[in-house]
Amino acid sequence: MAPADTKANQEAHWAATTRLMWTHLALWLFFGYIVHFFVKQLNAITLPVLQFPLGFYMAAQGSLIAFVLMLFFFAKQQDKIDRDHGYAED
Numbered sequence: 001m002a003p004a005d006t007k008a009n010q011e012a013h014w015a016a017t018t019r020l021m022w023t024h025l026a027l028w029l030f031f032g033y034i035v036h037f038f039v040k041q042l043n044a045i046t047l048p049v050l051q052f053p054l055g056f057y058m059a060a061q062g063s064l065i066a067f068v069l070m071l072f073f074f075a076k077q078q079d080k081i082d083r084d085h086g087y088a089e090d
Contacts, residue, residue, distance in 0.1 A: 003086045013085035020081065024074050031066040035059070 003009045035042075035058050042055030082088040 003084075005086065009085055013081065013087060016081045016085070017078065020074070020077055024070055027070055028067070031063045031070075035063060 039055035039059055042058060043053035045054040046052065047054055047057055079088065
């Protein structure tokens with residue numbers, strides 16, 4: 001049974017959605033900008049696979065992989081929030 005469509009439920013849904021959005025925005029900022037500021041320091045670490053420097057890998061591939069994973073996790077988490085508050089689409 002879905003929760004009642006009350007003001008308290010709407011506010012709780014919005015609070016959870018906002019919290020999720022800010023969390024993913026912070027992760028996006030980290031992988032999109034912060035990691036790239038430390039590329040030179042990260043290049044001191046090499047990955048055992050193909051001997052790529054970690055900074056190069058994070059700039060070229062790691063951030064893109066993180067963004068795609070974030071999209072899937074965000075959709076799954078938002079769907080759970082929607083279902084918990086009775087706003088899910090079937």
